[in-house]
Amino acid sequence: MTPIPDRNLDALVTATKAHRSIYTDPAIFELEMTRIWGQAWIFIGHESQIPNPGDFFTTHINHNIPVVMIRDKEGSVHVLHNRCGHKGAKVVEQRSGNVRGALRCAYHGWSYRFDGSLLKVPNETGYDNTGFDSKAPCYSMQPLAQVDSYRGFVFATLSASAPNLVTWMGGAKDCFDNLCDRAPEGEVEVAGGVLRYEHACNWKFILENLNDTMHPMVTHESVVKAAQDYIATLPPEAVEQRREAEIIPPFGASYEKFEDSGITGFPFGHHYDGGKTSIHADYSVDPEYHAAMVAAYGEARTREIYAFNTHNVLFYPSLTIKCAVQNIRVIRPISVNKFIVETWSFRLKGAPESMLQRTLLYSRLINSAMGMVGPDDLEVYRRTQEGLASPSNEWVEFHRQYGRDKVLEDRIVGGGTSDLDMRTQYGAWKAYMEGSIFEAKVSGVAQ
Numbered sequence: 001m002t003p004i005p006d007r008n009l010d011a012l013v014t015a016t017k018a019h020r021s022i023y024t025d026p027a028i029f030e031l032e033m034t035r036i037w038g039q040a041w042i043f044i045g046h047e048s049q050i051p052n053p054g055d056f057f058t059t060h061i062n063h064n065i066p067v068v069m070i071r072d073k074e075g076s077v078h079v080l081h082n083r084c085g086h087k088g089a090k091v092v093e094q095r096s097g098n099v100r101g102a103l104r105c106a107y108h109g110w111s112y113r114f115d116g117s118l119l120k121v122p123n124e125t126g127y128d129n130t131g132f133d134s135k136a137p138c139y140s141m142q143p144l145a146q147v148d149s150y151r152g153f154v155f156a157t158l159s160a161s162a163p164n165l166v167t168w169m170g171g172a173k174d175c176f177d178n179l180c181d182r183a184p185e186g187e188v189e190v191a192g193g194v195l196r197y198e199h200a201c202n203w204k205f206i207l208e209n210l211n212d213t214m215h216p217m218v219t220h221e222s223v224v225k226a227a228q229d230y231i232a233t234l235p236p237e238a239v240e241q242r243r244e245a246e247i248i249p250p251f252g253a254s255y256e257k258f259e260d261s262g263i264t265g266f267p268f269g270h271h272y273d274g275g276k277t278s279i280h281a282d283y284s285v286d287p288e289y290h291a292a293m294v295a296a297y298g299e300a301r302t303r304e305i306y307a308f309n310t311h312n313v314l315f316y317p318s319l320t321i322k323c324a325v326q327n328i329r330v331i332r333p334i335s336v337n338k339f340i341v342e343t344w345s346f347r348l349k350g351a352p353e354s355m356l357q358r359t360l361l362y363s364r365l366i367n368s369a370m371g372m373v374g375p376d377d378l379e380v381y382r383r384t385q386e387g388l389a390s391p392s393n394e395w396v397e398f399h400r401q402y403g404r405d406k407v408l409e410d411r412i413v414g415g416g417t418s419d420l421d422m423r424t425q426y427g428a429w430k431a432y433m434e435g436s437i438f439e440a441k442v443s444g445v446a447q
Ligand code: FES
Pocket: 084, 085, 086, 087, 088, 089, 105, 106, 107, 108, 109, 110
């Protein structure tokens, strides 16, 4: 593990505040990439992105380690280091596609099976009697230390000592179940492309913002007002327009409404707001979709699935999902003051096309660079990044409702306007950075 250069990590984060340098110091960013992104399970992609043998998708597991997710001829999904076993060239350059037969390096033509094992070295006789062993793992495209998927969502970790994926997800796993159970066939698939959106700020701001319910009624006030004014002009027969416009006003919900929705935190920094209710709870239900759900699950189970109503769910540090809306956002850090957010939308298998169209509409309205809500957030992130350059106050605080968090067996719950989410993720931040994260017990949430 990298030694900590002349700074005390323990002093950078307390139970109620974080030092401003964790957002601005490039050396701390580099440590985060090793200690958080190099140990946690990181979301790579969804199996439906690579339905056929030879289909692949490339990304980075942190800011600079390239990986490729690929399906082999037997149908298994692999996540490999995208690094040639010869002299190190990145083997797969394209973002996604299909390769026939084998992966082949563009430099000297070493080729690899889809499980990463070395298939062929050109003019191999030159290695005879040199001690070179073509079967040695170091000459393959190596798999990541652990790779697993849950209901089609593929994660990998660089850490051999991380607990298994299901253990690591803890109670937040219910949210993947809810997302998939909202499909009459119980499965989702990526649809409609991806929105990529560069943020000129530290990657942690978006994680802090997800369950920050003290900001929507302020930051998004103008767009909420505009949407309400627009809805007021709609005639009764404008059902479709109303359904689309109703996505926006819940962002202006009251402090009381957000407080009632609650926040739940889990080990390893995961959390969500909502549960019994959320700002997505009042969206009208498409009758055709409802009929498909009842046919698949029965009325009681369908109501139960709808009733688990979270807003944003964070799988710390790389993935946030919206069960009720069927989209996800993936965080890809680049540097201390730059990251990318990818929004992927999902089709609920067995649901009418209108559900996918609503999801895509939501992604465009809320999460795109040209949307009506996300750019508000980006503006305040930018201002925060700039403001934190000021030495006038060394700390960012998260005291709200501190001392009122209720510790249960496998989770912590608190009021929806509390900073419980901050305490949960910074408890994990500290444990990852100190190297003690996988010793943490369930009761270690947010310690
Ligand atoms: S670097 Fe890939 S074949 Fe030489």
